[in-house]
Amino acid sequence: MDAEQEVISVHEDGRPDRPWIADGSCPVETCGTVDSRIYAPPPMNLVFPEVVPGDALRISASTFQNWKRCPGNAEARLRGLHPPESRHSFAGSLAHRLFKRHLTDGPIPEEEFAMVCRQEIGSTNLKFRLAEAGLRKMSDLEPLFDEARDLYRRFRMLPAGGFREGEVSLEHPLPDAGITLVGVVDAVFEDDGGVRLVDWKTGGVHDPEAQMGFYAMLWALARGELPAAVEALSVRSGEVYRDTPTWETARSVAEEVAEMVSSLRTAWERGGDADRYGGPWCSWCPVLEECPEGQTASRLLD
Ligand code: SF4
Structure with missing residues (x-):
């Protein structure tokens, strides 16, 4: 010294x-x-803006992402409605369990792969989703395991250095606003520059800006520090979205989340529904069957 x-x-x-x-x-x-x-300049802090008061809400990254696409979609999910389970989404969830197991317990030997898949299904809430995904017979599981195996093989080719935690649950209650911000980050890596939050996609990356911006804001609120980077990575295609959050972008996301809460509560207070905007996302919206806007969009986009 x-x-x-x-x-x-x-x-x-x-x-x-x-x-x-x-x-x-x-x-x-x-x-x-x-x-x-x-x-070094003192660290900045993030203050969540005031919102219109109303019923308690749990706001997740997917709520926010869906609201950015169509407020009606987010409203449906906040009311507890969710799109039906599909085999594809089930295989994606199983693959995420395998990714975490690989990073925490080591590589899964090929001869144990099917047994590990059965263990992951039996020991998690995946077992309750089998029937809804139409996976009722043992013979249904073989193609499911093949899809998960393909994703796992691709995943093993990704660099894993700096891995710190997997499936990190974040929760930040804001009692004054009557909301709780929640999220599960697939993986947290620690690089030279700091913490990197990673979301693995088993399909395409699509438009992850809102989701990853929400994770950065939530991490800043819950942990008191900004992540150095956020990353959405398609295990299937290798496509990567990467961003470097700043306090300004985190504040901007917080303002948008507050706007979402206020606009939804205002619509409900007036006895109305949120605005609806059709698009490709309608195909996995829980209220598609009763939504004229969504059905029009589906016809035009088919
Ligand atoms: S079906 Fe489409 S337009 Fe209708 S609420 Fe859902 S996402 Fe919005």
Whole structure:
């Protein structure tokens, strides 16, 4: 440790405790020998904006992403409606379990693959989703395991250095707003630059900006620090979306989430529904059958 460093103390936020060092000289003159990190600007914090009061809501990244596409879709999910389970989504969920197992317990030997799949289904809520996905017979499982095996083989080719945690649950209650922000990040990596939040896609990457922006905002609120990067990665195609969040972008996402909460509560207070905008997302909307806008969009896009 240099002599100058010994006599300069700093506040927790990095500001020098006093501008002059013990021998009376100005620390600016000694900046070549003082660790520059002690002069780093204080960390910014994130304050969630005020919202229209109303019933308690749990807001997830997918709620926000769906609201950005169509407010009616987010409204349906907040009311507890969800699209029916499909074999494809079931295989994706199983593959995510295998990814986490690989990173925490090591590679899955080929001869144990089917047994591990059965273990993952039997020990998680996947077992309750089998029937809804139309997977009623043992013979239905073989093609399902083949799809999961293909995704797992592709996953094993991805770099895994710096892995810290898998399936990280984040929850940040905001009692004054009457909402709780929630999310599950597939994996957290620690690189030289800091923490990187990763979401693995078993299909295409599509438009992950809202989802990944929500994760960055939620991480900042729950952990008090910004992630250095957020990443959505298609295991199937190798396509990658990567962004470097800033406090400004996190604040901007928080403002949009607050706007979502206020606009939905205002619509409900007036006895109305949220606006509906049709698009490709209608095909996995839980209220498609009763939504004229969605049915028109589906006809035009088919
Ligand atoms: S079907 Fe389409 S337009 Fe209708 S609420 Fe759902 S996403 Fe919106």
